[in-house]
Amino acid sequence: MDILITAVLIAFLFALLASALWIGLALLGVAWIGMELFTSRPVGDAMAVTIWGSSSSWTLTALPLFLWMGEILFRTRLSEDMFRGLAPWLQKIPGRLLHTNIIGCTIFAAVSGSSAATCATIGKMTLPELGRRGYPEDMTIGTLAGAGTLGLLIPPSIIMIVYGVTAEVSITKLFIAGVLPGLLLAGLFMGYTVIWSLLNPGRIPPPDAPMTFLQKVSTSRHLIGPVALIALVLGSIYVGIATATEAAALGVVGSLALSWMQGSMSRKVFAESLMGATRLYCMIALILAGAAFLTLSMGYIGLPRHLAEFITGLGLAPFWLLFALMVFFIVLGCFLDGISMVVLTMGVILPTIQKAGIDLVWFGIFIVLVVEMAQITPPVGFNLFVLQGMTKKQIPWIARVTMPLFFLMVAAVGLLYFFPAIVTWLPSRM
Amino acid sequence: MRKALDTLYDAAAWAAAFFMVGVLVMVLASVVGRLAGFNLRGSDAYAGYSMAAAAFLALAHTLKRGEHIRVNLFLERFGPKVTHALELWSHAAGTFFCAVLAVFCARLVWQSWTFNDVSQGNDATPLWIPQIAMAAGAIVLFVAMADDFVLHLRRRHPHATKKAETEMKHME
Numbered sequence: 001m002d003i004l005i006t007a008v009l010i011a012f013l014f015a016l017l018a019s020a021l022w023i024g025l026a027l028l029g030v031a032w033i034g035m036e037l038f039t040s041r042p043v044g045d046a047m048a049v050t051i052w053g054s055s056s057s058w059t060l061t062a063l064p065l066f067l068w069m070g071e072i073l074f075r076t077r078l079s080e081d082m083f084r085g086l087a088p089w090l091q092k093i094p095g096r097l098l099h100t101n102i103i104g105c106t107i108f109a110a111v112s113g114s115s116a117a118t119c120a121t122i123g124k125m126t127l128p129e130l131g132r133r134g135y136p137e138d139m140t141i142g143t144l145a146g147a148g149t150l151g152l153l154i155p156p157s158i159i160m161i162v163y164g165v166t167a168e169v170s171i172t173k174l175f176i177a178g179v180l181p182g183l184l185l186a187g188l189f190m191g192y193t194v195i196w197s198l199l200n201p202g203r204i205p206p207p208d209a210p211m212t213f214l215q216k217v218s219t220s221r222h223l224i225g226p227v228a229l230i231a232l233v234l235g236s237i238y239v240g241i242a243t244a245t246e247a248a249a250l251g252v253v254g255s256l257a258l259s260w261m262q263g264s265m266s267r268k269v270f271a272e273s274l275m276g277a278t279r280l281y282c283m284i285a286l287i288l289a290g291a292a293f294l295t296l297s298m299g300y301i302g303l304p305r306h307l308a309e310f311i312t313g314l315g316l317a318p319f320w321l322l323f324a325l326m327v328f329f330i331v332l333g334c335f336l337d338g339i340s341m342v343v344l345t346m347g348v349i350l351p352t353i354q355k356a357g358i359d360l361v362w363f364g365i366f367i368v369l370v371v372e373m374a375q376i377t378p379p380v381g382f383n384l385f386v387l388q389g390m391t392k393k394q395i396p397w398i399a400r401v402t403m404p405l406f407f408l409m410v411a412a413v414g415l416l417y418f419f420p421a422i423v424t425w426l427p428s429r430m
Numbered sequence: 431m432r433k434a435l436d437t438l439y440d441a442a443a444w445a446a447a448f449f450m451v452g453v454l455v456m457v458l459a460s461v462v463g464r465l466a467g468f469n470l471r472g473s474d475a476y477a478g479y480s481m482a483a484a485a486f487l488a489l490a491h492t493l494k495r496g497e498h499i500r501v502n503l504f505l506e507r508f509g510p511k512v513t514h515a516l517e518l519w520s521h522a523a524g525t526f527f528c529a530v531l532a533v534f535c536a537r538l539v540w541q542s543w544t545f546n547d548v549s550q551g552n553d554a555t556p557l558w559i560p561q562i563a564m565a566a567g568a569i570v571l572f573v574a575m576a577d578d579f580v581l582h583l584r585r586r587h588p589h590a591t592k593k594a595e596t597e598m599k600h601m602e
Contacts (some may be wrong), residue, residue, distance in 0.1 A: 020505040022498045025527045032530070044530065048538035051531075052564060056482035058474045061453055064481055068450065242461070249457035262548060275443070276483055278450045282492040285485030333520070337499060373543045 022191045027290030031297035054292035064250035068277035079125040085223035088216040091207035095197035097154040104185045105147035109154035111228040119148025134205040138401040148407025149372035154182035166346040171244040295347030308351040331373020345370040443491035452480035472553025479560035486567025490574035521579035528572040535565040
C-alpha cells in the first residue's frame, strides 16, 4: 500500500514538473500532499517552520556570497587577462592555444562556483581569439564545454554547498576534496588535446609570433589578479583560518577590489552584479525551500528508510549501486538542472549510501562529477545552452563535439572509484 | 494599478538587495570581530536571517523576470495553444501554492509572536521579527503570481522575456 502511494506521489511529481510548474513549487506541492496522506500533524505549520529553518541556516550563507562573487567577476576583464597571461606559455605544447580553454577554466573554476559561468567567462575570450587564428571549431567548442564543467568540481562550488547542507557533510572538507579530482580531470582533458593534436597535426594553426622569456613573464602579470583571488579564497579555507562562508565573504571583497583596480567597477556594474546575484540566489532558494519540505515529508512517509532497506536487501555491490546511480543521474539530467537533481534525490538516497558503507565526502565528489556529465548531455545541459548562445551552433552538434570529453569524465569516475585516495587524501591532511 | 504592482515588486527587490549586502556585512563583521578579538554576538544568526530575507523578498521580482526555473521541455514544443493552456495551468497551480505558502508563513510570524519564540542561538532574537521578511516576500510572490495568471487569462504576455541564453549563462 505504502509503495503504491509512493509511486503515485513520484508520478505526480514528474507530472507537475513536466507541466511547467516552477520546480520549487512543484516540490512543495508534492510534499504537501504526501504529508497530508501520511500524518495527522498540521502540515502547513510544519512546512513554514521547515522552510524557515532551511532558508535561514548559517551554513548556507556561503551560497549567495559565492554567487555574488561570480556575478562580479563575470563583469570584469578577468577573461581577457587570463587569455593574455596564458597564451604565450602554451605555444609549444601540441594543441597550442586549445589549452587556454582548459587551463583558463581550471583557474577560473577556482574562483567561481558554477560551471556555466566558468564556461561563459572563459569562452567570451577564447572563442573569438581561437576562431580568428583558425583553430578547428569542433575542438575549440568541445574542450570549452568539457573544461567548463570544472567550475563545479574545483572549489568553490555551488553544488558542493548544496550537497554539504543536505547531507550534513563539512563544506570545507568537500571543497578541499574536490581539488585533486578537478586537477585530474583537467589533466585528462589536456592529455586528450595533446594526443588529438599529434594525430591531426594539419589542423592546428601555426604559433603566434614568438616572445622572449622576459616578455612572457611580463605578460603573465595579467594572471596576478586571479591567482591572488584563488590564494585568498582557497588558501584561507585550506589553512583553516576561514570557514567556507567567511572565505566567500572575503572573495566578494577581493573581487570588488580586483574589479575596482581594473577600472571596470562602477555604480551600475555594482548594482547589476548585486541584483543578478540576488535573483540567482532567489531562484535557487525557492528550489531549496521546496526540497527541504519534501525531505521532511518523505521522512514521514519513510521512503528513504524503505529504499535503503530494499536496496541493501538486494545485496548489490557498491560498484553496481554507484553505476546504477550514475546512469540514473544522467537520465534525470536530461530534464532537470544540477541543483534540483541533488536536492530532490539526496534526502531519499543518502540512507542507502550510508548503509552501503560509502564515505559521504567521496560520494559528494562522485555526485558533483555525475552532475557535471549531465550538464553536457542533451537535451537539457546548461553548458550546452550557454555554448549555443555564444556560438549559434545547434545543440546536437555541440553535444557531439563534446562527447569525447564526456567519456573522459566517465573514465575519471572510474579512477576515483578504484583510487578513492584521490578524493580523501587531501582532506585527511588538513 | 499596473504601476502600483510593479513598484511593489521593485521595492521588495531593492529590500532583498539590501539584505544581500547585509549577509556580506554580517559575515565580514564576524571575521573582523574574531581578528580584532571581540565577539559580535549573533552575527552568524543575523547573516542567516538576512539571507532568508534576501531570498523571499526577491521572489516576485525574479518571477517577473522569468528567472525561476521550470521544465520547459513541453512548454515550447507543441505550438501556441498548448503553451497557453500550460501557462494557464501552471500559473493557476502556482497561485494556489503561493497562497498556501503566504498564509502559513504569515501564521508562523503570528505563532512566534504569541508563543514568544526566541532564537536558540546566542543572539536571542524574537523570531517573529526576521520572519516578517519571509511572510512579506511570500505575500508579494502570491500577488505577482496572481497578477501573471490574470495577464495570461487576458492573453497578454506578462514579462518581456529576455531569452534563455543570456540568463542561463549564470546558472550553475
